[in-house]
Amino acid sequence: MALFSVTFFIFLFLTVLVYYIVPKKMQQAVLLAASYIFYCYGTGWKGIAFILITTVSTFAAALKLEKLQDGYQSEVEAAKAAGNPIPSSEKTKLKATVLSKKRHILAAGLIINFGILAVLKYGRFIIENIDQVMTKAGFGGHLGGSSLILPLGISFYTFMTMGYLIDVHRDKYKPDHNLFHFALFTAYFPQIIQGPIGRYNDMAKQLQESHKWDDIGFRTGFLRLLWGYFKKIVIAERAGLMVNEVFANFDSAGYKGFVIFIAALLYGFQIYADFSGGMDIVFGASDMFGIHLTENFRQPYYAKTVTEFWQRWHITLGAWMKDYVFYPICLSKRAARIQKKLKKRFGNYYGRVLIPTFASFVSFVLVGIWHGADWKYVFYGIFMAAFVSTNTLLEKFYGDMRKKLHVNADTTGYKAFQIIRTTIIVLIGRFLSRGSSTTAALGMVKAMFTSFNINVFTDGTLMNFGLEPKDWLVLLLSIGLLMYVDYINENGVRIRYKIAEMRLPVRWVVYYAAIMAILIIGIYGVGYDASSFIYQNF
Amino acid sequence: MKNKLIRIIKAAIFVILLALIIIVASIYLTPYWRYSNDPDDAGESARYENFYEMPENTLDYLVIGPSNSYHSLEPMQVYAYSGITGFDLGGPSQPMYCSYYWLKEALKTQSPKVVFVDTGAFVRETPNNERILKAILPMKPSMLKLQAIKDCCGYDNDLLYTALFPLYQFHSRWKELSKKDIERKNTEPYLTKGATIRFVSQNGIEADEINLREEKNVTVSSDGTVSTAVDEMPLNEDSAYWLGKMKELCEENGIEIVPIKFPTKNWNQRWSDKVQKYLDEIGLELVDLTGEENPAGINWDKDSFDNGKHLNYYGMVKTSKYFAGYLSKNWDFESHKGQSGYELWDNDLEEYRTWETDEITELFEKNREKYDYFNGLAADKENYLVLMCVKTDVSKYWPVNLDGVMEEFGVKTDLSEIYQQSYIAVSDGGKLLMEVSDPDIINYDFEWKDDRNTSHSIHIKSGGVGGEADIDVDDNSYAPGNAGLNIVVINKKDGSFVTAASLGSDDEELAFEADAVDDPAVVLDAGDYTFKNGNSSFAVELKINEDGSYLVVDKKTGKCLSAAGLNKPGDKVSEEEDLGLAATKWRIYHGRNGKYWLYSVFNGMTARLKDGGFVLEDLNEYSEIPQVDIN
Incomplete structure (x- = not known):
């Protein structure tokens, strides 16, 4: 059941209906049942085994972690209460033993769950690579990995549950003692397909509470849902007509210069409208249940640096990486030791920033790999990592340069320059993730820069991609609308809420206009399959 | 509780309004398959729309099936000849199951005595989505329609979704939305009762070159030997099932069902035989109009508009005339002409007569216009001063059937014989005043007095090959100046200008051009x-x-x-x-x-x-x- 499908729409509204009809304490049960029905529909009965394994194993591991921690604490307290406190050297030893045990459990949890993810998502890729090496080495390669299934949303729920396990391990919060509550956290259907990667401490309370019907909440949710459909069906799918053609047939059709540039630019809007549109549907759907998820986007195209871009784009993934990869590397004891050595060799500033640079590099390579099992995503990660990590590393250098060139970083002009610069870097990065391979991507970048065929704007070339003049007009206007709405959001105005509070006739006109715009100028229907969101497979 | 109720009511109103908006959008974005002379417009929407307008229980017979059904029989002609009423309900490449549902739909309001089913569906294998939509979408919403959609469109999801929700396919037509989508009308008055008439005067190729259904597979091997094998096309058993269902349906309603194959070259005897085998099982007999007997008297040189596949207007008139007799002979029909309740038919027939004549006249307009124009002038010649001159040449393509008119004007020269010569003639009240032809340029100036004795100065110039042609009356230039014969007509009563024309006689410019064509010439009184x-x-x-x-x-x-x-x-x-x-x-x-x-x-x-x-x-x-x- 894709987010963009009539089935989803009907399923969602039926669930909302049941959700508010049943007694309040049944609401969680309704959501859990709906989530599992949704899951089975999407992945089939086989796929549900994996999410159940993850749910149960993480739930159990977290409880075990708590037990160990509590055991240690109660031992300490019991001794204290008995008037015979454990000496601190003993305590340290005891603590270390408990910690070691906890680490074993954490490791087991991580290995099992990331293991499942690795095998299912990256298994084929690894096997194929081994096959290739073996073939080259003359052994022939027949491992074959094509029979693996990829359960729905596995990247998302694995990251969510593992974040939870690490947090429990770190004693950030107490684990959940109710398996059904935890199962709902893992499988909550609006977010299972394409995130966001929610955090237990943000969601648990909302998922466990009961929710009263809320007019404004429902209206804003519905509006956001419509906005999501609009972005996906009107903008992303329309932009996709050209993008798909140019990226798929770049070689054979010999696209170059502005054609590639436009396709890449459109791809930027396509993937943004697609991904954030999907998110809007997820958030809108969830809002209808009174459950507000963690935002995943914050006007990314108004970012001034690549680092900032990643703080605005797929926020929950970046945050996850920060909490569970970046900080652990930076704050580990080993890092502190190495840092000391580095400071001696490279001076205070560079000595200090080299470790974070390395950590962010690792994080972004992982972000790249998270996107998919392909070398191109590895390179994509490295490319992004190069910008993000050197941003930290070279911050001082950039500052010095600005001073020397007398550039004032606070002017609008400079900010615009930064926004455009960031957009171009991101755009080039996109070639790596969207091109059919790294070689093709580099070939496209080269072809883009080696031809200045400005005449494609006037000679009708652009009409050859399934986009008629009227389509271009719709595309440009709707992208304009998208950027305008982002601009307003950037300035802190929340249009949805404004509309939701308007009088009924106005609201309804907005609803009807949005629905009819989607139905009429949307790209869907015969010969057209718009049902797979780009991010669904990640 | 009250709030809840209000909320539910509001939600219901919202959904109903939304549904209405979507329905309106669907109506305007779904193509209107109108009826026009354009070969692409067979008028499927118009056909079914018109069918629903038929007063209840006024149709004596129905015709259903693929294209041959509505390209063969003209219910209006049948009515003109016999007073028997009927309707063509078929559709392009209509599979038998679509015919079944349309018959069932038709029987909701009509109670015909006999239903004719063209058996063309037996040789069609793959259904065509667009054509099925043309049958399904115009059907009025009902449970029957849902059932029809299930049975007719179930084989393809896109088709199914479009049939249920037309925007699924047609929403992208917002780009091409035009006036005609908003008007949703035919360019022609819709008088044909389901028939689609192609006014074409003759077939593209000659009859003996037509071999649509030879079913031969010709192969040329590498050594150059040509071998021919009979490539038998399998018949569609599914059609037999649905025809059986139609028979049941008809029996339940006391209707006779007649499988028929309307005249077409897109058929052969083998198929007739095979279809008859299927029909034997359900106890029916094929009425075959395609065979050697040719009861309708079709002449395939002339009676088809598409090389023998379908009949043109002439073939349809023949078939309809034959059918009028066939119906009267085999069933006990009475003529409804002048009967109350059938006013629609009489009124439509009246309109049809004019329309038919207009259409067929248009087909030959190129000729008829000039005959009417010149004969009209000749009929009133006593009142006219006729001034003529030639530019470049008039002889090469001179139509000899205008010689008679020239004689009426007193012209002596045989215009087909003055090859590339200048020519001037003046005819006053049917009497020739002067006439001259010459290879060189001719200028002619004279004074002429009208019936009120007012004098007019006239200048005529015929400039020979490449030169100009002028006819000036009182310094007003009237001649069209095209190559060929230029003619200016002046009213004898007061010297006023009446009309001017040119008759092209250049290979490139055979066109006849006149400022106004009068009503057709009444050469003889009643x-x-x-x-x-x-x-x-x-x-x-x-x-x-x-x-x-x-x-x-x-x-x-x-x-x-x-x-x-x-x-x-x-x-x-x-x-x-x-x-x-x-x-x-x-x-x-x-x-x-x-x-x-x-x-x-x-x-x-x-x-x-x-x-x-x-x-x-x-x-x-x-x-x-x-x-x-x-x-």
């Missing part, structure tokens, strides 16, 4: 006349139809000369009652030496009086035409 040619004579009464054409009534029989279904040289002109159809409409034009010639409005042919009757002949503009003496 009354009794005798037509004579050699030993043959024929007493007639001429009546003038509303559109200015003649009705030629045979004094002996009291019936009218009719070309119904005739369009081949040598066909004998028949006689029938005056039904006001195009087949009985004639024009009479001036011929040479005071004779006249006949022109059939129906087929644009002329007729020779021979052995006491008329025989059709092609109208060849550049050789002698058959003429009659009329007294």
Whole structure:
């Protein structure tokens, strides 16, 4: 059941209906049942085994972690209460033993769950690579990995549950003692397909509470849902007509210069409208249940640096990486030791920033790999990592340069320059993730820069991609609308809420206009399959 | 609780309004398959829309099936001949299951005595989505429609979704939305009762070159030997099942069902035999109009518009005329003409007569316009001063059937013989004032007095090859100035300008151009006349139809000369009652030496009086035409 499908729409509204009809304490049960029905529909009965394994194993591991921690604490307290406190050297030893045990459990949890993810998502890729090496080495390669299934949303729920396990391990919060509550956290259907990667401490309370019907909440949710459909069906799918053609047939059709540039630019809007549109549907759907998820986007195209871009784009993934990869590397004891050595060799500033640079590099390579099992995503990660990590590393250098060139970083002009610069870097990065391979991507970048065929704007070339003049007009206007709405959001105005509070006739006109715009100028229907969101497979 | 109720009511209103908006959008974005002379417009929407307008229980018979059904029978012609009412309910490549549902839909409001099912569906294998939509979408919403969608569209999801929710396929038509989508009307008045008529005068190729259904597979091997194998096309058993269901449906309603194969070359005897085998199982017999017997008398040289697949207007008139007799003979039908409850049919027939004549006239307009123009002038010649001059040449493509008109003006020169010469002629009230031809440029200036004795100065110039042609009256230049014959007509009464025309005689410019074409020429007044040619004579009464054409009534029989279904040289002109159809409409034009010639409005042919009757002949503009003496 894709987010963009009539089935989803009907399923969602039926669930909302049941959700508010049943007694309040049944609401969680309704959501859990709906989530599992949704899951089975999407992945089939086989796929549900994996999410159940993850749910149960993480739930159990977290409880075990708590037990160990509590055991240690109660031992300490019991001794204290008995008037015979454990000496601190003993305590340290005891603590270390408990910690070691906890680490074993954490490791087991991580290995099992990331293991499942690795095998299912990256298994084929690894096997194929081994096959290739073996073939080259003359052994022939027949491992074959094509029979693996990829359960729905596995990247998302694995990251969510593992974040939870690490947090429990770190004693950030107490684990959940109710398996059904935890199962709902893992499988909550609006977010299972394409995130966001929610955090237990943000969601648990909302998922466990009961929710009263809320007019404004429902209206804003519905509006956001419509906005999501609009972005996906009107903008992303329309932009996709050209993008798909140019990226798929770049070689054979010999696209170059502005054609590639436009396709890449459109791809930027396509993937943004697609991904954030999907998110809007997820958030809108969830809002209808009174459950507000963690935002995943914050006007990314108004970012001034690549680092900032990643703080605005797929926020929950970046945050996850920060909490569970970046900080652990930076704050580990080993890092502190190495840092000391580095400071001696490279001076205070560079000595200090080299470790974070390395950590962010690792994080972004992982972000790249998270996107998919392909070398191109590895390179994509490295490319992004190069910008993000050197941003930290070279911050001082950039500052010095600005001073020397007398550039004032606070002017609008400079900010615009930064926004455009960031957009171009991101755009080039996109070639790596969207091109059919790294070689093709580099070939496209080269072809883009080696031809200045400005005449494609006037000679009708652009009409050859399934986009008629009227389509271009719709595309440009709707992208304009998208950027305008982002601009307003950037300035802190929340249009949805404004509309939701308007009088009924106005609201309804907005609803009807949005629905009819989607139905009429949307790209869907015969010969057209718009049902797979780009991010669904990640 | 109250709040809850209000909320539910609001939600319901919201959904209902949304549904209405979507329905309106669907209506306007779904193509309107209108009826027009464009080959792409077969009028599926118009057909079914019109069917729903038929008063309840007024149809005697129904015709259903693929394209041959509505390209063969013209219910309006059948009505004109017999007063029996019917409707063509078929659709393009209509599979039998679509026919079944349309029949079922039709029987909701109609109770025909007999249903004819064209068996073309037996040889169609793969259904075509667009054509199925053309059958399903115009159906009125009902449970039956849902069932029809399930059975007719279930094989393809896209088709199914579109049938249920037309925007699924047609939403992208917002880009091409035009006035005609908003109007949702036909460009032609819809009078054909489901029939789609193609007014084309003849087939693209000759009959003996048509071999659509040879089912031969010709292979050429590497050594050059050609081998031919019979490549038998399998028949579609599914059609037998649905035809069986149609039979059941008809039996339940006391209707006779007749499987029929309408005339087409897109068929063969083997198929007829095989279909009959299926029919044997359900106890039906095929009425085969395709075979050697050719009961409708189809002439495949002329009666098809697409190389033998479907009948054109002429073929349809023949089939309809045949059918009118066949229906009257085999069933106990009464004529509904003039009956109350059938006013729609009589009114439509009235309109149909005009429409049919207009359509068929348009087909031959290129010729007819100039005959009417020149003959019209000749009929009023006493009132006119006619000024003529030639630019470049008039001889090469001079239509000899205008010679008679030239004689009326007193012209002596044979215009087909003055090759690349300048020419000037002036005819005053039918008398030739002057006439001259010469290879060089001619200028002619003279003073002319009208009936009120006012003097006018006239200048005429014929500039020879490449030169100019001018006709100036009192310094007003009137000649169109095109290559060929230029003609300016002045009213003798007051010297005012009447009309100007040019008749192209250049290979490139055969066009006739006139500032105004009068009503068709009334060359002879109504009354009794005798037509004579050699030993043959024929007493007639001429009546003038509303559109200015003649009705030629045979004094002996009291019936009218009719070309119904005739369009081949040598066909004998028949006689029938005056039904006001195009087949009985004639024009009479001036011929040479005071004779006249006949022109059939129906087929644009002329007729020779021979052995006491008329025989059709092609109208060849550049050789002698058959003429009659009329007294």
